[in-house]
Amino acid sequence: MKDPVDVLIIGAGASGAAVAWSLAETKMHILCLEQGGWMNPAEYPSTGRDWEAKFYGEWSSSPNVRGRPEDYPVNDDNSPIKVVNYNAVGGSTVMYTAHWPRLHPSDFKVKTLDGVADDWPIDYDTLTPFFEENDRMMGTSGLSGDPLSPLTHPPMPQQPLGLSGAIIGKAMNKLGWHWWPSDTTVATMDYEGRARCINLGHCTPACAQGAKASTDITYWPHAIRAGVELRTHCRVREITTDENGMASGVVYYDKDGIEQFQPAHVVIIACNGVGTPRLLLNSASGRFPNGLANSSGLVGKNLMFHPYAQIYGYVKEPTDSNRAPPTCLWSKQWYDTDLSRGFVRGYGVQFVRGAGPVFEAVVSEQKGILPWGADHHRVFRKLNGHRLGFSAICEDLPEEHNRVTLDPVLKDSHGIPAPKVDYTISENSRKMMEHALARGREFLDTAGASDICVNSPIPWGGWHLLGTARMGTDPERSVVNEWGRSHDVKNLFIVDGSIFVTSGGVNPTSTIQALALYIADQMKQRLASLFD
Amino acid sequence: MSDQQLTLTPRQRDDLRTIAAMIIPASDEYKVPGADDPAIQADILATLGRDTKLVVAALDHLARLAGMPLADLEPVARAGVAQKFRISGGIAAATLVRVVLQCYYRDDRVLRSLGLELRAPFPRGHVLPDGDWSLLDPVKARGGTLRRAP
Numbered sequence: 001m002k003d004p005v006d007v008l009i010i011g012a013g014a015s016g017a018a019v020a021w022s023l024a025e026t027k028m029h030i031l032c033l034e035q036g037g038w039m040n041p042a043e044y045p046s047t048g049r050d051w052e053a054k055f056y057g058e059w060s061s062s063p064n065v066r067g068r069p070e071d072y073p074v075n076d077d078n079s080p081i082k083v084v085n086y087n088a089v090g091g092s093t094v095m096y097t098a099h100w101p102r103l104h105p106s107d108f109k110v111k112t113l114d115g116v117a118d119d120w121p122i123d124y125d126t127l128t129p130f131f132e133e134n135d136r137m138m139g140t141s142g143l144s145g146d147p148l149s150p151l152t153h154p155p156m157p158q159q160p161l162g163l164s165g166a167i168i169g170k171a172m173n174k175l176g177w178h179w180w181p182s183d184t185t186v187a188t189m190d191y192e193g194r195a196r197c198i199n200l201g202h203c204t205p206a207c208a209q210g211a212k213a214s215t216d217i218t219y220w221p222h223a224i225r226a227g228v229e230l231r232t233h234c235r236v237r238e239i240t241t242d243e244n245g246m247a248s249g250v251v252y253y254d255k256d257g258i259e260q261f262q263p264a265h266v267v268i269i270a271c272n273g274v275g276t277p278r279l280l281l282n283s284a285s286g287r288f289p290n291g292l293a294n295s296s297g298l299v300g301k302n303l304m305f306h307p308y309a310q311i312y313g314y315v316k317e318p319t320d321s322n323r324a325p326p327t328c329l330w331s332k333q334w335y336d337t338d339l340s341r342g343f344v345r346g347y348g349v350q351f352v353r354g355a356g357p358v359f360e361a362v363v364s365e366q367k368g369i370l371p372w373g374a375d376h377h378r379v380f381r382k383l384n385g386h387r388l389g390f391s392a393i394c395e396d397l398p399e400e401h402n403r404v405t406l407d408p409v410l411k412d413s414h415g416i417p418a419p420k421v422d423y424t425i426s427e428n429s430r431k432m433m434e435h436a437l438a439r440g441r442e443f444l445d446t447a448g449a450s451d452i453c454v455n456s457p458i459p460w461g462g463w464h465l466l467g468t469a470r471m472g473t474d475p476e477r478s479v480v481n482e483w484g485r486s487h488d489v490k491n492l493f494i495v496d497g498s499i500f501v502t503s504g505g506v507n508p509t510s511t512i513q514a515l516a517l518y519i520a521d522q523m524k525q526r527l528a529s530l531f532d
Numbered sequence: 533m534s535d536q537q538l539t540l541t542p543r544q545r546d547d548l549r550t551i552a553a554m555i556i557p558a559s560d561e562y563k564v565p566g567a568d569d570p571a572i573q574a575d576i577l578a579t580l581g582r583d584t585k586l587v588v589a590a591l592d593h594l595a596r597l598a599g600m601p602l603a604d605l606e607p608v609a610r611a612g613v614a615q616k617f618r619i620s621g622g623i624a625a626a627t628l629v630r631v632v633l634q635c636y637y638r639d640d641r642v643l644r645s646l647g648l649e650l651r652a653p654f655p656r657g658h659v660l661p662d663g664d665w666s667l668l669d670p671v672k673a674r675g676g677t678l679r680r681a682p
Contacts, residue, residue, distance in 0.1 A: 123681060
C-alpha cells in the first residue's frame, strides 16, 4: 500500500493550483492528482494556419465535442446551456477569456440587500487580501479606479483600446453609460517569466505566447519548486472513508489505467461545479448512502451557470477582428438591483472585439445573414472584420431543481458514471436577459451597427459552474462551512466554484481562486485543531 | 468503421464539389476561386477527420433529395435541392457547410483577396493601436458609487 500523504488535492486547475501553492509553505507532504496532463504550447491552435478549424474539433470548449482521453462526458441534453470546461494541468484556465472581474461586496449579502437567495457566510473584506495575492500570482492587467467596481491594483497596465475599444467607448459615452478597461490576466508587459501579449488573436483556447495566465504557468511552477507532488493522468473515482466517517484517501486510475488507492490525512476537492458533485455522489457508501458530505441533500443542487445574453452587429469601420484578445472592456451600468427594471439583481457586460474569418463565415451562414451563391463574396466582405459584440453575464440565482446528478447510463472511459445536468433558466433571469438585449441593441444602434444577431442564451456558454456544494454555517442548508470544510466529514475540504452561495454577475475565476487561498489560510491557522 | 476508414465515393466527391460551388462560386470581381477549386477540395478531403461521418450523412441526404448526380440537374432544380438540403439537413448539413467554409477561408488566394496575412498568428502576433484614452474622461467625471454591503 502507498504511504499516506498529509494533503491530497483532486484537480490541478484554478483552485487546486492556488490551494497547493498556499499550503506548500507548511512543508506537509502534498499530492495533487489531475486527470489531464501537462499542456504543450507548441501545439496550441495559434501556432498553425488551421487555428480556427481546431475550435470545432480537438480544441472545442465542449468536452463532449472534444472527446480527448482526459475528458469525461457530460449529459447536458436537459439544459439550454451546455457545459464547457478543460481538463489538464491548469484546468479551465487553459481555455478561458482571461476576463478578471471580482464579485462585488454586495454580492455576498443578497438576502440582506434584496431579499433573495442567501447571504454568504463570509464577506468581501474577508477575501480582499486573497484577491490581492491572487492578482499578483496570476499577473493581472487593468486600470485601477473604476468607480463602479471594487478597487483593484493590477500590476500591469490595461490592454490597448484598439479599434473596437474606441468604437465601443464612443458609443457608450453618447449614451452616458458606464464602461471601463477590463481587468484581465493577459500580461501587457513581461511578468514573472511570462512574455507580454503580442495579440495572437482569439486566445480563449490557450495562449502560445504564455501571456495569458493559466495555472500551469503561474501557480504550478512555484508549488512544485516548493515540494508539492503533482501526478498527471490520474482520474479519481471515489473518496473513501474510515470507520470514524473521516476521509481515508481516494481510489484512482493511474496513467496506465491501473486502479490505485492513495491514503491521505486530508482531502481537498478542486473539481469545480460539475466535477465536484459528481465525485461526491460517486463516493456514496454504506455510511454515506446519498453521497459523501451530503447530509443536507444539497450536493449537486443549486447549479448556477450565468446565462449569457449576447447581441452583436456589424459597423462600417474595421474592428480588431482576430487581431486582439477577445475582451478588453466591461460595463457595470446594470450590475446592481433596480426593481423598476422588472427583475432583481443584475448583470455585468463584457464587450467583444470581433471574430476571425472562419468563425465569421460559419456563424453568419448559420444565422442566415451570409448567403450562398454569387452575393456571398460581397456580403462576407461587409461582415468580416466589422463585428462588435455586447455580452451580458446575468446573475443566476440558486434554485434546487437546477442540479447535477449521476447519469444512469453514460460513463467515462474508466467506467465511472458521468454527470447529468438538469437546468432551466428562471423567469427572473429571462427578464434580465431581455433587458440586456434591449440595452445591447441601443448600444449597437448608437455605434451604427447593422445586421444585428442574438444569442440568448449562448448555448455553448456554460463556462461558470457554481453552487453545487454551497458554503454556509447551517449544516442543513449547506455542504461546507464558512472556511470550506465539509460539515459531515471533518478532513474533507472543497475550494472550487461549487461552494459559491450566489453567482454575482461577473466571471468567477478570480473569486474562486481568492476563496481557495482564503481556505488554505484558514487551514494553516487551524492546523492544530483542523478536525475539531 | 472509424472516421479515418470512411472515405467518400466518387459520386459523393462529385456532389461535394457541386454543392461547394453553390455555396461559394468563383468570382472574377474579387479574384477568388470557388469552393469547388481542386486545391480547396483536396484540403477538405485531407482534413475531414472527425467530421467524415456527418459529411457522409449529409451527402447521402443530398443524393436522396437530388435523385441523380447534383451536377446533372437543371440549374433551377439544383437550386431547389440545395435549398431543401440546407433547411432539412440538420447537423449533418451544417457540418458539411462548415467544413467547406473553414477550408475556403484559409486558402492563400482567398486570404490575399481579403487583405489578410498568409500565416499563423504565432509567433508574430499583431499590433494594436493603444487608442485615445481620453475617451474615458466622461466616465471618470461622472463617477459613481459602489453599492456597499451592510
